[in-house]
Amino acid sequence: MLQAKDLAIARAERMVIEGANIAIRPGAITAICGPNGAGKSSLLAGLAGLLRPVRGELSIDGKSLDGIALRVRARTLGFLPQDAEAAWDVDVKTLVGLGRMPWRAVPGRPARAAAQEDRGAVGEAMSAMELGALADRPLSTLSGGERARAMMARVLAGKPRYILADEPFASLDIGHARDLARLLREQARQGRGLAVVMHDLALAMNIADTVIVLDAGRIVADAPPEQALSAETIARVWRADVRWLGQAGARALSI
Numbered sequence: 001m002l003q004a005k006d007l008a009i010a011r012a013e014r015m016v017i018e019g020a021n022i023a024i025r026p027g028a029i030t031a032i033c034g035p036n037g038a039g040k041s042s043l044l045a046g047l048a049g050l051l052r053p054v055r056g057e058l059s060i061d062g063k064s065l066d067g068i069a070l071r072v073r074a075r076t077l078g079f080l081p082q083d084a085e086a087a088w089d090v091d092v093k094t095l096v097g098l099g100r101m102p103w104r105a106v107p108g109r110p111a112r113a114a115a116q117e118d119r120g121a122v123g124e125a126m127s128a129m130e131l132g133a134l135a136d137r138p139l140s141t142l143s144g145g146e147r148a149r150a151m152m153a154r155v156l157a158g159k160p161r162y163i164l165a166d167e168p169f170a171s172l173d174i175g176h177a178r179d180l181a182r183l184l185r186e187q188a189r190q191g192r193g194l195a196v197v198m199h200d201l202a203l204a205m206n207i208a209d210t211v212i213v214l215d216a217g218r219i220v221a222d223a224p225p226e227q228a229l230s231a232e233t234i235a236r237v238w239r240a241d242v243r244w245l246g247q248a249g250a251r252a253l254s255i
């Protein structure tokens with residue numbers, strides 16, 4: 001379990017997350033929701049160990065994150081930033097291959113078996129994100145949604161135990177969003193823990209096991225979706241009058 005206790009994060013010397021107690025469980029999808037500026041990205045980057053907390057503890061299976069070597073951390077936590085950019089204009093298959101970096105030079109990993117495993121993981125991630133036809137295209141020539149799928153494939157190729165994804169649905173069309181939702185469920189079924197920032201509350205309602213609602217840097221709900229995303233909570237936090245339609249697991253939100 002990836003756990004944060006009494007986590008506090010500051011940006012530009014202003015507290016943006018305070019007193020966060022969170023558990024990201026293996027085998028489950030945890031959606032992180034909240035209005036713009038609530039602190040979702042900051043919280044996710046904090047959980048990934050990419051923003052140093054002002055206060056609090058982060059641990060994986062009870063072991064402090066500080067005590068885990070960086071390379072091991074990189075194999076354990078896969079992070080997909082919002083609007084992920086690549087430093088170089090590489091082609092798609094090279095980018096996805098970079099997801100295998102943390103697996104280089106793992107002690108006791110025979111070179112030939114390692115190369116085969118790397119190829120297998122990259123191929124699997126590319127086909128999961130339907131990137132076969134784009135494999136040789138430089139990133140600069142892709143559309144926003146295609147680039148988002150390539151970035152997600154890079155995370156998947158690393159086969160991390162936890163996937164921390166910041167708005168992975170943001171630029172996907174409805175068909176690819178459905179495919180990604182299924183893929184995230186499958187990743188959870190395989191035992192991975194997922195923390196996913198999302199603005200689409202109906203999607204969170206339908207695919208998450210747990211929803212964390214953030215409001216102005218504070219966790220105001222952490223519960224199964226039907227409870228965390230009640231119309232009352234949405235009215236209070238998002239100041240929007242809404243009504244849930246449909247059945248559990250296939251809900252739509254009327255605004």
Ligand SMILES: Nc1ncnc2c1ncn2[C@@H]1O[C@H](COP(=O)(O)OP(=O)(O)OP(=O)(O)O)[C@@H](O)[C@H]1O
Binds near residue numbers: 012034
């Ligand atoms: N690099 C930064 N420097 C200073 N302040 C920042 C920085 N990044 C974010 N902030 C501030 O921290 C707060 C939380 O931002 P964060 O990006 O975590 O929110 P968010 O919930 O992910 O928002 P959104 O839904 O708009 O993506 C906001 O008030 C934001 O203005």
